[in-house]
Amino acid sequence: MEEEKEVQHALQFDDAIIQQQGDSDDADGVGPSDAFIREILELLENNYTDRIQELCRDISAPDAADLLVKADKEDRRELVHILEDQLDPETFSYLDYEVLNDLFSHMPDPQIAAIVGALESDDAIRMVEDLDEDRRDGIMRHLSRKVRAAVEEGLTFPEESAGRMMQREFVAIPQFWTVGKTVDYLRVAAHALPDRFYDIFIVDTMHRFTGAVMLNDLLCAQRPVKIDTLVGEEHVTIPVDMDREQVAHLFRRKDLLSAPVIDADGRLIGMITVDDIVDVIDELAEEDFLKLGGVTDSDIFRPTVATVRSRFWWLCINLFTAFADTFVINLFSNTIEKVIALAALMPVVASMGGNAGTQTLAVAVRGIATKELTAANAWRIIGKELLVGSINGLLFGAAMIGIIMFWYHDLRLGLVMAAAMIFNLAAAGFTGAVIPIWLDRAGFDPAHSGAVFLTTVTDIVGFFAFLGLATLFLM
């Protein structure tokens, strides 16, 4: 007990340890500083290759990736050339798809194959799956038989499935072993085990998976203890074709560090680890965020022309909905001609509806993603959003009357605008909740298409309600 106290107590802070992380790190210790990157790029401009090699001698893979990403296309290629022998192959697995593709397009197949071959099987598959078909074949030819087999097998699983994420290296032992035998085995077999493993999978005499043991439980147990007594209560297994989103949910719910992957015949064929899950969660969040903004995936490093192309179609769809507005407004051009103030006021009604609807849409899309919003409570949420929209409509409707009276001294115009506002905000609340729920149930992506549908509805309802009421009551 005294020993325990000694070690858990009063550790002195050592500045030297922090410093040791190198000059290339920010104050927060996350990534190379902009100053470091600028220094390297300046040295590059002046062709001080030796100095660059020296400064980057101990650069970590994520730091090197950061440096490459921040350089422009030409500098980046040159840096990879200069640092060729120094770069950890893992560096390339941190690179954005666009950046990687550009670099690879200037590298010979054998060089890329050497990089792929040095990665863990899951990283290797992730790198190869993004390549163009013909490029992929060229590189595959230069891979060792073993790596090629692993990559080829990995590519047979559906995209974004557990099979693409898993690594083929894991530790499994028979149920009847003791702690002592297990520890002895691990020491003897150390060279054949994966670099990192977080759980030991247990199999029974029929080779069936019966559970996982956490390493800390194994470490703390006495040698004669039977290994199967250490197995946790829950037996999580991941079918190889499970979607990565489901896998991520499972990891979060059960606070897993790793989980066994089984194929259709039930064989334990791989392991998924929490660090891959962290990446998946981040990617899924990125997708949803960008889709809400009208972009399918991050094109921050995509060449200009390709970016124009990827953004163009979304804007085309928006052009159609914008002209739908034009069509509605045109129906009322006589009214507008007579009460020209309507032209200046109508965007207010439409824009408030769009904003209120987007609030609801965002909350609903997120609720669907986190499974907080399912069929079990969908109608309750829709009802609440309709109510929230209506109440905000009443509040802003009242404000409208005040503003219009102050500005235009026209009560009837104020009342028309208030009524249109109430109507449009209620519609916004209702459709903002219904659209994503309906899209999700119909198998579409609620984040992406939701925003177009929604603003089409709120624009058309907004213009129609406002101009229609104006035609009825102001003419």
Place this chain on the structure above:
Amino acid sequence: MEEEKEVQHALQFDDAIIQQQGDSDDADGVGPSDAFIREILELLENNYTDRIQELCRDISAPDAADLLVKADKEDRRELVHILEDQLDPETFSYLDYEVLNDLFSHMPDPQIAAIVGALESDDAIRMVEDLDEDRRDGIMRHLSRKVRAAVEEGLTFPEESAGRMMQREFVAIPQFWTVGKTVDYLRVAAHALPDRFYDIFIVDTMHRFTGAVMLNDLLCAQRPVKIDTLVGEEHVTIPVDMDREQVAHLFRRKDLLSAPVIDADGRLIGMITVDDIVDVIDELAEEDFLKLGGVTDSDIFRPTVATVRSRFWWLCINLFTAFADTFVINLFSNTIEKVIALAALMPVVASMGGNAGTQTLAVAVRGIATKELTAANAWRIIGKELLVGSINGLLFGAAMIGIIMFWYHDLRLGLVMAAAMIFNLAAAGFTGAVIPIWLDRAGFDPAHSGAVFLTTVTDIVGFFAFLGLATLFLM
């Protein structure tokens, strides 16, 4: 080697294991099914409390939380009452803030204190920090001295800092120990160690932190090996006041399972584990997503009136910017009166600008969050976005001429609209990139305020350019 082959090979699939997860699980094994939830709520309506207790006997904490969340307010309170003795206290740590607050408002202090006291220190702090000040004091009085001290200490650290996230239980041993001695110590001290730990922290004779050893490396090492030879290369330490976003970045970059937290005097005072990081990453992503949609945090379970209030202010800001549009349009009412088609066409220009700008904004905000966009490449990205906007402007400008010619047979109107479109999409690209970069550098949140600034710019530029050019060339 034969043994290795035996255990890693040909595991039979056992359906029974999957079934064992219980009837309450979906086909995907993630959470209770809607059918199960509906059954429970139906039983509740008919007061079959015994049957409910029976069905929920082995319900896991996240599943119970799901059930509670999907029930409405009254049912939820009743369920907690019925299941009082069965619910794992951890259930409450999975609940949404709104749901928890409502439940707690109907529970006596000692009952809540019993729940808080049964949680790990980090979960306990997270639960207490969200409570109202006076409620918190009442509950604190009923906590054991030890838990109260831990919670009080935790609350002294800034919100969203490492100090709030860390647990106070960790394993640290002296540098000079061997693997054998460490394993022996762990077996003897097992009862005093945390339930889960993923790394062992090493300290030197001066009690300074010198590194961490992964459990799998410890397990695979021979007993006489010195522990400090197993220490990984990188020494990551987390200052107690580090922001949780930085902590999450650090974990992701280094693929950490756990990391030591040190206080201002350098003492090792806690440990942060990867499961907490997964939650942080998810929360941060949720924040950004909702902010882009104009909501500060998820109000899906917030009562209607509170939801109205939280949404109201955002809509107020939007009302101001909408009336800025009205002001601009009013400047040109003479022009609109003469060419009434302008009224129907002007929303097209504004809306295309808003959409194109939001695309850029989303990509830039995300780039800033992932540190892919920093000072080192900010100007390059801004330049690219200006170019992308201009090119899309040219394309849609050309389309405008065609559409207007077809619809209105008026070339000059088409040219005016094309020019306005080019101008507005270029402005949208530029401001969509500049605004978040500038907000971030000024210390504001780029996701939230970015969207208002942006649409204000694109609306005003759009209306001004279109109506201004029309006044110059069509009158």
